[in-house]
Amino acid sequence: MTSKVKSSSAEALADANFIAKVEGGIDKDISDLEYDGDFVVNCVACDKELFTIVKVSDRPTKIPMGRNQEPILVEKQRFKCNCPFCGGESWLVSVSGQVMVGHVEGVTSLANVSMGDPSDPNGMLTEVEVQK
Numbered sequence: 001m002t003s004k005v006k007s008s009s010a011e012a013l014a015d016a017n018f019i020a021k022v023e024g025g026i027d028k029d030i031s032d033l034e035y036d037g038d039f040v041v042n043c044v045a046c047d048k049e050l051f052t053i054v055k056v057s058d059r060p061t062k063i064p065m066g067r068n069q070e071p072i073l074v075e076k077q078r079f080k081c082n083c084p085f086c087g088g089e090s091w092l093v094s095v096s097g098q099v100m101v102g103h104v105e106g107v108t109s110l111a112n113v114s115m116g117d118p119s120d121p122n123g124m125l126t127e128v129e130v131q132k
Contacts, residue, residue: 025080025089025090025091025092026044026091026092027091027092027094028091028092028093028094029093029094029095030053030093030094030095031076031094031095031096033053033055033095033097033099034055035055035056035057035058035097036054036055036056037054037055038052038053038054038055038102039052039053039093039095040052040104041053041079041081041090041091041093041128042090042091043083043085043086043088043089043090044088044089044090044091045083045086045087045088045089046083046085046086046088048083048085048086048106049104049105049106049107050081050083050090050104050107050128050130051079051081051090051101051102051103051104051107051110051128051130052101052102052103052104053079053093053095053099053100053101053102054099054100054101054102055095055097055098055099056097056098056099056100057097057098058096058097058098059097059098060073060074060075060097060098061073061074061077061097061098061099061124062074063115063118063124065118072118072119074118074123074124075096075123076094076095076096076122076123076124077094077095077096077099077123077124077125077126078092078093078094078095078116078122078123078124078125078126079092079093079095079101079125079126079127079128080092080093080125080126080127080128081127081128081129081130082129084107084130084131084132085132090128094123101113101126101128103130106132107130107131107132108131108132109130109131110128110129110130111129111130111131112127112128112129113126113127113128113129114126114127114128114129
């Protein structure tokens with residue numbers, strides 16, 4: 001029941017702001033983030049800061065695919081995170097270029113970063129797990 005409330009409030013927020021809802025998340029496109037710029041990713045439900053994205057280059061990210069294979073160039077990446085504070089989730093943040101993920105005050109660590117399919121035409125989805 002609780003997750004329905006969070007989902008409903010997230011969907012209401014998206015509807016009110018004309019934000020695209022995709023893959024069970026609410027999309028926030030920050031592709032225009034400049035080199036050395038950073039963006040703090042918050043929980044949609046409780047607005048806690050979860051992690052930060054820092055842009056380190058405008059060039060695509062090279063993702064190695066294995067021995068004797070050419071790396072795939074990834075132009076666009078997407079990031080999302082479940083919230084350890086309320087059980088909600090972050091925005092589904094889209095960014096182009098090479099980025100680094102870092103932690104924010106109040107979050108003890110980045111517990112896990114799980115990269116998705118680098119050939120996804122919507123952008124490689126990376127799921128970030130943080131601990132409070």
